Amino acid sequence: MALDGSLERLRREGHIVVVGASLAGLRAAETLRTEGFTGALTLIGDEPYGPYDRPPLSKQVLLGRVPPDHTDLPRHCAIDARWRLGVAASGLDLAAKRVALADGTSVEYDRLLIATGVRSRPWPNELEACLDGVFVLRTRDDAARLDHRLKAGPSRVLVIGAGFTGSEIASVCRERDLPVTVAERGATPLVGALGSVIGEVAARLQHQHGVDLRCGVMVTGLEGDSAGRLRRAHFSDGGTVEAEVAVVALGATRNTEWLAGSGLAAGPRGIACDAGCRAFDIRGIVADDVFVAGDVARSPHPLFGYQFLSLEHWGNAVAQAEVAAHNMISPGERRRPHLWTPYFWSAQFGVNIKSVGVPNMADHILISQGSLDEPRFTAAYGYQGRVIAAVSFDQAKWLEFYQRQIEQAAPFPLPFTTVDRRPEGMRPVPAGFPDPSVPTHGPEVTVSGHSPTDQRVTFTPA
Amino acid sequence: MTSVALLGQILDHANRADPYPLYAELRGTPVVRDESGPYLVSTYWEIRSLLHDPRVSSDVRNLAPEARTVPSTDDPELPPSFIRIDPPDHDRVRRLIMRTYGPPHTPRRVYDLRGEIGGIVSALIDGFQGRDRIDLVEDFSYPFPVTVICRLLGVPQEDEQRFHGWADTVATAIEPPVGTPEEQQAHWRAVREARRQLATYLSGLIDQRRRAPRDDMISALTMDRGADESPMSLPEMLSNLTLLLIAGHETTVNLITNGMLTLLRHPDALKQLREDPDLIFPLVEELLRFEPPVQLLPERTTLDDIEIAGTTIPKGASLWLVPASGNRDPQRFPEPDRFIPDRPDNQHFGFGSGIHNCIGSPLARLEAQTALTELVRRLDNPRLVEDPPPYRRNAVLRGPQHLSIAYDGLRR
Amino acid sequence: MRVVVDLNRCQGYAQCAFLAPDVFAMHGEEALLYDAQPDDIRRVDVLRAVAACPVRAITVEGAGGKWTADRVGVPHGA
Numbered sequence: 001m002a003l004d005g006s007l008e009r010l011r012r013e014g015h016i017v018v019v020g021a022s023l024a025g026l027r028a029a030e031t032l033r034t035e036g037f038t039g040a041l042t043l044i045g046d047e048p049y050g051p052y053d054r055p056p057l058s059k060q061v062l063l064g065r066v067p068p069d070h071t072d073l074p075r076h077c078a079i080d081a082r083w084r085l086g087v088a089a090s091g092l093d094l095a096a097k098r099v100a101l102a103d104g105t106s107v108e109y110d111r112l113l114i115a116t117g118v119r120s121r122p123w124p125n126e127l128e129a130c131l132d133g134v135f136v137l138r139t140r141d142d143a144a145r146l147d148h149r150l151k152a153g154p155s156r157v158l159v160i161g162a163g164f165t166g167s168e169i170a171s172v173c174r175e176r177d178l179p180v181t182v183a184e185r186g187a188t189p190l191v192g193a194l195g196s197v198i199g200e201v202a203a204r205l206q207h208q209h210g211v212d213l214r215c216g217v218m219v220t221g222l223e224g225d226s227a228g229r230l231r232r233a234h235f236s237d238g239g240t241v242e243a244e245v246a247v248v249a250l251g252a253t254r255n256t257e258w259l260a261g262s263g264l265a266a267g268p269r270g271i272a273c274d275a276g277c278r279a280f281d282i283r284g285i286v287a288d289d290v291f292v293a294g295d296v297a298r299s300p301h302p303l304f305g306y307q308f309l310s311l312e313h314w315g316n317a318v319a320q321a322e323v324a325a326h327n328m329i330s331p332g333e334r335r336r337p338h339l340w341t342p343y344f345w346s347a348q349f350g351v352n353i354k355s356v357g358v359p360n361m362a363d364h365i366l367i368s369q370g371s372l373d374e375p376r377f378t379a380a381y382g383y384q385g386r387v388i389a390a391v392s393f394d395q396a397k398w399l400e401f402y403q404r405q406i407e408q409a410a411p412f413p414l415p416f417t418t419v420d421r422r423p424e425g426m427r428p429v430p431a432g433f434p435d436p437s438v439p440t441h442g443p444e445v446t447v448s449g450h451s452p453t454d455q456r457v458t459f460t461p462a
Numbered sequence: 463m464t465s466v467a468l469l470g471q472i473l474d475h476a477n478r479a480d481p482y483p484l485y486a487e488l489r490g491t492p493v494v495r496d497e498s499g500p501y502l503v504s505t506y507w508e509i510r511s512l513l514h515d516p517r518v519s520s521d522v523r524n525l526a527p528e529a530r531t532v533p534s535t536d537d538p539e540l541p542p543s544f545i546r547i548d549p550p551d552h553d554r555v556r557r558l559i560m561r562t563y564g565p566p567h568t569p570r571r572v573y574d575l576r577g578e579i580g581g582i583v584s585a586l587i588d589g590f591q592g593r594d595r596i597d598l599v600e601d602f603s604y605p606f607p608v609t610v611i612c613r614l615l616g617v618p619q620e621d622e623q624r625f626h627g628w629a630d631t632v633a634t635a636i637e638p639p640v641g642t643p644e645e646q647q648a649h650w651r652a653v654r655e656a657r658r659q660l661a662t663y664l665s666g667l668i669d670q671r672r673r674a675p676r677d678d679m680i681s682a683l684t685m686d687r688g689a690d691e692s693p694m695s696l697p698e699m700l701s702n703l704t705l706l707l708i709a710g711h712e713t714t715v716n717l718i719t720n721g722m723l724t725l726l727r728h729p730d731a732l733k734q735l736r737e738d739p740d741l742i743f744p745l746v747e748e749l750l751r752f753e754p755p756v757q758l759l760p761e762r763t764t765l766d767d768i769e770i771a772g773t774t775i776p777k778g779a780s781l782w783l784v785p786a787s788g789n790r791d792p793q794r795f796p797e798p799d800r801f802i803p804d805r806p807d808n809q810h811f812g813f814g815s816g817i818h819n820c821i822g823s824p825l826a827r828l829e830a831q832t833a834l835t836e837l838v839r840r841l842d843n844p845r846l847v848e849d850p851p852p853y854r855r856n857a858v859l860r861g862p863q864h865l866s867i868a869y870d871g872l873r874r
Numbered sequence: 875m876r877v878v879v880d881l882n883r884c885q886g887y888a889q890c891a892f893l894a895p896d897v898f899a900m901h902g903e904e905a906l907l908y909d910a911q912p913d914d915i916r917r918v919d920v921l922r923a924v925a926a927c928p929v930r931a932i933t934v935e936g937a938g939g940k941w942t943a944d945r946v947g948v949p950h951g952a
Contacts, residue, residue: 318880823887823926
């Protein structure tokens with residue numbers, strides 16, 4: 001292998017630092033080792049735990065079927081790393097190639113991978129957020145606390161925000177036979193991610209399962225009793241609901257604050273990187289030694305007009321981590337682009353929802369198989385006459401066909417018939433996405449234009 | 463457009479022992495029309511893509527009339543079984559069967575059979591005592607899955623004599639008939655008659671179970687009211703029980719026999735398995751790739767023109783997928799003609815793929831894993847008496863007619 | 875043992891829920907729930923499930939069996 005001397009040295013005895021010890025950080029570390037990196041490896045994580053899996057937290061863990069600490073991720077190989085757990089990164093000095101840590105120490109690197117992910121967006125009113133009974137759900141500790149409280153049988157749970165996480169929490173509450181109210185600012189649940197046509201189906205599922213669903217309202221205040229316990233929430237329509245527990249599910253915010261002033265193109269939308277996972281600096285020039293992967297990354301995608309995409313997707317974290325790690329220790333001509341087609345799943349109210357592509361770029365939707373009423377169906381999303389995404393409710397086996405249509409930029413509406421085509425599948429209808437300038441409760445995919453330094457984001461919570 | 467003349471050779475019994483060179487020839491053109499009419503698809507990615515393509519129908523009523531290659535032997539009184547219909551009817555019937563058979567409604571039906579499966583295997587092998595040679599098919603591979611499927615469905619084992627012949631006859635109807643027009647007519651009549659007899663037999667059984675339910679699938683099917691949809695009608699039950707009863711043993715017999723044949727041809731693998739019983743799990747998957755019990759999926763059709771691998775398959779064409787060939791596609795599997803017991807990333811077509819994937823696969827896996835582990839453990843120095851063995855006529859459900867195995871003794 | 879299922883790959887074939895029902899469970903027709911750190915007495919069941927998954931979506935660590943280190947190299951749904 002003809003590597004230049006410095007890269008060969010890096011592979012043999014360099015120091016690679018990974019900030020972020022969750023799914024992306026772990027998979028990157030494994031890839032570095034399986035691809036022959038023998039130098040020193042340090043993983044830094046702000047939580048006190050080794051890498052664990054998050055999707056089960058809002059499902060089997062919150063259902064009480066699996067303990068919160070039963071979610072460790074398996075290792076594909078020994079990674080022989082130095083772990084700095086329970087200490088967050090607090091700053092980055094690009095010139096000195098040094099990461100500052102919250103405990104006052106620092107770590108120098110030859111190459112750096114940033115995989116700091118996202119955290120739950122907290123309730124914006126800090127006093128109200130501190131009320132006993134107000135929760136978010138992102139970490140294992142969050143899940144343990146919430147599970148503990150749900151076990152006590154609260155009189156009512158209020159879920160603020162009906163994105164995927166909020167809807168999954170509502171589903172779990174109903175399965176635990178707890179009264180639950182869901183407040184969603186948009187017209188339907190999941191409207192930001194899947195549009196209102198599918199959102200209507202999600203709303204019906206909630207109603208059928210006994211959820212008190214309130215759409216088109218904002219929560220304007222959380223009220224506590226004299227002991228500081230949550231007892232009531234106020235809505236923008238003047239209504240109130242008595243609840244002992246409120247779960248704030250307003251989406252996520254990217255962990256980039258520690259990079260403020262570092263010179264990297266990092267902001268509320270994430271850290272911009274090229275398709276090879278190299279971070280951009282604020283001048284729009286890629287940094288050679290700094291790479292980005294997972295939820296915190298924004299990278300251009302050729303299938304979607306080379307726009308920058310931020311994907312809070314499990315599969316994206318794995319795929320991007322593997323590409324980033326490979327590129328970190330490979331010469332230019334062997335580097336690979338991250339071309340993953342977005343894939344996503346959610347389980348709620350006994351239904352398996354899967355999507356492929358980027359639904360929220362779409363203008364129209366066609367129910368190509370099955371029926372929204374059952375609800376078992378597969379729907380294709382179109383954008384300017386081509387297939388851009390698909391979603392299935394309990395019909396996952398068909399999705400790989402639609403993935404191929406997306407990857408081949410097939411025309412929309414699909415110019416052919418299929419099995420199980422119903423009258424409602426004869427013509428496309430507007431997909432019903434809200435105006436992108438109106439914030440919804442956490443779309444998992446953010447499309448944010450072509451500029452690597454796009455810092456604009458406004459969020460007017462609930 | 464090019465065409466080939468390979469389907470006739472594949473169906474020809476003379477090529478049954480080793481059809482794989484014909485499949486390799488077929489893969490030269492991934493999608494090609496056979497001179498006998500159907501389009502043959504033989505490469506992995508094309509098969510996978512068509513198994514997940516919603517333009518492909520399993521319902522022969524969607525075939526263009528002139529495209530039909532396998533004459534109907536269906537009983538006009540009965541609806542087609544669920545493997546020969548499309549969604550939404552397919553999904554409904556499959557869900558109703560699944561409610562009585564698997565998760566989420568009955569998650570332990572198959573799992574809880576492990577003990578009985580082990581007992582049946584042990585008893586059959588104990589029966590080899592005092593002999594130095596067996597016909598694996600007669601003495602083991604056939605009686606074992608028949609006993610299991612009878613137990614699962616709730617069919618009295620002692621009736622096996624009655625339905626054995628009917629089941630064999632019905633299973634032949636999966637592929638085009640051979641012989642003179644008179645012979646074909648006679649065959650057609652025999653299949654129709656066997657179907658009728660089997661349906662009459664099963665409807666008697668359903669009636670009994672309805673009156674006195676037991677812990678079996680027929681009882682569960684007759685009692686089930688469905689969750690939010692209409693339960694199965696009696697004709698639907700008859701069609702689908704016929705299918706389950708036949709598929710429950712006509713395929714597993716071949717999986718187990720092919721398994722021992724393959725292990726005896728690969729002594730290293732046999733030795734490895736003896737030393738590491740955990741190897742059986744990937745080994746059975748490799749077996750399903752290497753010698754799949756269902757070699758071809760005949761007579762699917764297209765609801766629209768489909769362009770694939772440079773060929774346009776017209777709407778209404780007869781489409782034959784060849785999963786046994788896809789399983790040997792070098793574009794997908796490195797060294798495809800080698801039997802590698804712990805082959806990584808083995809996404810074979812042994813049980814198909816997509817919505818029509820084999821509903822019996824968990825049971826077949828458990829049966830094959832148990833059977834092969836025990837045969838290998840207990841037979842001392844087993845060896846083939848003749849290789850290749852004689853094969854059954856069927857090209858679709860391919861397997862030896864007999865497999866004579868000699869051995870030095872029986873371990874406990 | 876530590877287990878993870880790539881639920882993007884998962885298409886709901888339910889082999890794992892048939893063969894290791896104390897570790898994997900279907901929630902509705904197609905969604906899968908599982909215990910990511912099952913008890914060691916489930917070792918053989920988990921090995922069965924890992925091998926049987928038609929889309930090779932299950933990764934396990936600590937169940938023995940060299941073959942379980944199999945890393946999947948095929949793109950999602952490809």
